[in-house]
Amino acid sequence: MVQYRVLSIGTLAAHPLWDERTAVREAHATTTLIESGKHVIVVDPSLPPNILLPRMQSRSPVRCEAVTDVFLTCRNPGLFRGISLFPSAQWWMHAPDRERLAQVGEEVSQRAEGERTSAAEGSAARAAAEFVRLTLEVSRRVKDAPDRLAPGVDLFPLPGITPGMAGLLIANPSSTVLVTGDAVATEEHLAQGRILTPCEDMQTAQESFREAVEIADVLVLGHDNAVLNPLRGSLGRMPSGFGSG
Helix, strand or coil: CCEEEEEECCECCCCHHHCCCCCCCCCECCEEEEEECCEEEEECCCCCHHHHHHHHHHHCCCCHHHCCEEEECCCCHHHCCCHHHCCCCEEEECHHHHHHHHHHHHHHHHHHHCCCCCHHHCHHHHHHHHHHHHHHHHHHHCEECCCEEECCEEEEECCCCCCCCEEEEEECCCCEEEEEECCCCCHHHHHHCEECCCCCCHHHHHHHHHHHHHHCCEEEECCCCEEECCCCCCHHHCCCCCEEC
């Protein structure tokens, strides 16, 4: 039996389906813990370490050093701000996004050579320098995710938002659970058949959305909680407004 638990419920800076047009909160992705056999997997450690650590401690008895794997659903740097909590884990990403992140890492590295900052330049400069450092570290260390991360935990490609976006499919005897990343962003996106923007390939993202709701009984959403799938078995009745949002 594969166990999963939401460590931190994500949120959007501006939720377009709440009629928000500008940022009203700090965005962060949903972070999920999956336990299967000897594998302890953290998905999308989005919050900064000083915030994610107490969230993890309040939601699970699992210690950071016990985490064996970190899986990133896409290459968005906002998904891995807390990844330094898991230095002994293996870091994974679906190959297409891993390859693009490696390219970005090299570009960032070249720009950073002429933009060295010091602590005296203030908190904004230090934050920018830390962002560069972390992006470089992840781009150089993350590996192509295998088709199976652990017993009962399989890679589930969900391209569209980015070419390499992928979730994790958890197969238990009584239910199928899909950690979707932003292929299905929030409960409102799920209910209305909406795709989060920006999106690199809308048609492919819509196909991924359909696959997600076709296969899963429970969906762990990219910027929301885990929810029962209200569209299970009803693909012929996809909301009429199916599109971006």
